[in-house]
Amino acid sequence: MPNISYGLRDNIVYKKLSAHLKEIAMNRRKGFTLIELLIVVLILGALAAIAIPKIATSTSTAKDNACKTNVDIMNSQIEMYYANTGAYPADYDAFFTNATYFPEGRPVCPFGTAYVVTSDRVVSHSH
Numbered sequence: 001m002p003n004i005s006y007g008l009r010d011n012i013v014y015k016k017l018s019a020h021l022k023e024i025a026m027n028r029r030k031g032f033t034l035i036e037l038l039i040v041v042l043i044l045g046a047l048a049a050i051a052i053p054k055i056a057t058s059t060s061t062a063k064d065n066a067c068k069t070n071v072d073i074m075n076s077q078i079e080m081y082y083a084n085t086g087a088y089p090a091d092y093d094a095f096f097t098n099a100t101y102f103p104e105g106r107p108v109c110p111f112g113t114a115y116v117v118t119s120d121r122v123v124s125h126s127h
């Protein structure tokens with residue numbers, strides 16, 4: 001008597017059902033569900049809420065440092081003029097546009113505040 005054993009995997013019904021289930025599973029994963037998209041949007045929103053204020057703060061700090069550097073450069077160039085000529089500039093508007101001392105043009109406050117000269121010194125200001 002031949003020993004014939006039909007396992008579950010050899011069953012024609014099993015094969016058809018298995019193929020059908022695979023097809024359903026493949027068709028199901030064509031896109032994201034609304035819940036998945038909402039979760040992604042919420043995560044991105046949380047990251048943006050953390051990152052944007054830090055970027056804004058660092059931009060403000062950079063502008064503040066640029067302004068302080070401008071004041072230091074202007075005062076140092078005033079001293080350079082004094083060392084070269086033995087006198088402080090008579091007209092600071094003309095001096096700040098003098099290409100010998102300011103080859104890149106008159107320094108401008110990044111916040112738009114005007115620089116004020118008092119007693120031959122550019123006074124630092126806050127914004």
Ligand SMILES: [Zn+2]
Pocket residue numbers: 067109110111112113125127
């Ligand atoms: Zn400034």
